[in-house]
Amino acid sequence: MTEVRLYNTLAREKQVFKPIDPLNVRMYVCGPTVYNYAHIGNARPVVVFDVLFRLLRHLYGTEHVKYARNITDIDDKIMAAADAEGVGIKAITRRYAEAYTANMASLGALTPSVTPKATEHLPEMIKMVQSLIEQGHAYEAEGHVMFNVPSMETYGALSKHGRDELIAGARVEIAPYKRDPADFVLWKPSTKNQVGWGSPWGRGRPGWHLECSCMIEKHLGETIDIHGGGQDLIFPHHENEIAQSECAHGKQFVKYWMHNGYLTVDGEKMSKSLGNFHTVDDLLKDxxxxxxxxxxxxxxxxxxxxxxxxxxxxxxxxxxxxxxxxxxxxxxxxxxxxxxxxxxxxxxxxxxxxxxxxxxxxxxxxxxxxxxxxxxxxxxxxxxxFQAGIAGDISPLAIDAMIDARNQARRERDFAESDRIRDELLGLGIALEDTPEGTLWRKAD
Ligand SMILES: [Zn+2]
Structure with a gap:
């Protein structure tokens, strides 16, 4: 059998894929933050890695491939959406997680083996943060727990970012309590009105990068075969996942890192102001x-x-x-x-x-x-x-009856009548096609 070759972002080259255990091939893809409908760009990794999932199942056997895709159901964007609507975060996350699952299924994506949710993994996240603190990779400061980037020599290996780029990338989180400007948040405090969980560092919530490391450990193991996602996740998200997992476990986290390219719409970056913003939910209507x-x-x-x-x-x-x-x-x-x-x-x-x-x-x-x-x-x-999407103006039985009448007219060489019936159907949005097997109908383009 020809070997599978995959481009590994970590090595910047195509490599022969050799699973750690062919009887337990494991892949993980970062899933959605459920605070609104997924757009068509969000669907690209889902469809791409679905094809890989199908290929791996074909080659190694359905029961030997485990695929996890998470749902981020705690995030500041979710909290903002809940505040804007005056509802709890569960109302938001349930609505958009359901829509996401339905939309991706409509795109033909198989259901992953596991779909873990961040809010169901708080004990695991707290445990990993504790372990990172104990091993000298993280520190507590003003209710936050920060990952100390200089504590990891190989930090930056995936993105190949130099020190300046790392600092520039981490600058979104400026904070006086950071020991190093590149340090990133593992845990942050919640105010009384914000969602939070009890922890050794006070009531708070996890930083975004943490959940993937913990869910991968729990559902797939400390070292997995494939981790996928969009190119935009390489830094800082995937770099930080590596830092957390490799420092917590002291071993390689992922063998093959795979990233899909960007999606533009009509030649431009998708944006609501350009009017080229397409949610999958909307696209599926037409x-x-x-x-x-x-x-x-x-x-x-x-x-x-x-x-x-x-x-x-x-x-x-x-x-x-x-x-x-x-x-x-x-x-x-x-x-x-x-x-x-x-x-x-x-x-x-x-x-x-x-x-x-x-x-x-x-x-x-x-x-x-x-x-x-x-x-x-x-x-x-x-x-x-061919009949999908026909409006409810005319029943399939009525269409069949009209097709019969048209065929009758054609047999009698009454082409004026047969053309009239064809045009009438076309007016109803139904196109006819004469094939050797008979007349087929479908929604007109
Ligand atoms: Zn992730």
Missing amino acids: HEGEALRLSLLTAHYRQPIDFSIESVNEQKRRLDRWYRITDNVEAASTVPETVVNALKDDINTPKAIAALDELAADETASELKAGAQFLGFITRSAAEW
Whole structure:
């Protein structure tokens, strides 16, 4: 079998993937902070690492791969959102965690093996902070506990940041009690009106970086195979996860670090003021989840991707083609090698999609179906796919009756009548297509 090669951010090169234990392959991806709806940029790592999860399950066996993706349900942004609405933080986190789970499922992402929540890991977090203090890597100051960056010689190894960049990056947290300007927060105090938990350092709450280290230890172990996330998380978040975990445990934290590139929309950084801000929830109202998923996979995950509605529509047409070809065909029992090999090469999804297009061009329908399903596509029947999103103005039975009437007219060579029926359906948003198997209908573009 060809080896899996993955680009390891830590080494800045593609490396052969060798799991620590092939019977227990472990990966972790940083999940959402649930204070609003996920945008399409947030969905990119979810879809990309879902493809990796699928590949690993295929190669090592479903029961031998454990994938954890956390939910950050305590954060100052959540507290601000709760204050703005005059509700408790649970009302906010429950609403957006549910939406996130539903939205990502609509994008074809498999449910991770575990979805740990930060608020369910306070004892673990307090324990890790205590251990860091005892080992001289952290100190208490004015109700805060800070990680002391100079206490770790290898700090900065992932981001390759020099001392100046480290200080500049940590400057968001200016505080007089910092021993070193690069030090970062492990624990901070909560006021009476803020959410907090009792701790040896008083009532407070964890800094953001801490939860991932603790949840990884608890659910996956002290050393794991793969840790993924967006490029923007390399520094400081992932650098700080490494500092906490490696100083607490005295061993390597992650073997392979993987990061996906940025997403722009219509060539610009997504922003509410530019009007190019798309939440997944909104996009799913007008577009198929599979079309959104495919558009996120058209670029290699490490490259930047430019998202646009045109690209979603283009991928919808590609899926139309795949659905048409695979209609009423049984999927082959094995996934095509061309698809698997493309993914083994650092998750080369553009190459995998090209391999599926080749199968489509050859009308190798059962292989196409197996390959597409492996990647999370062709999850429905062609009839369901083409009829999805039809407005409730006309029932499928009525459409079928009109198609029968039109076929009757055509048999009688009454083309004026058959054209009239076609136009009437088009007016209702329904397009007809005559195929050797009969007349199919779908939502008009
Ligand atoms: Zn994280």
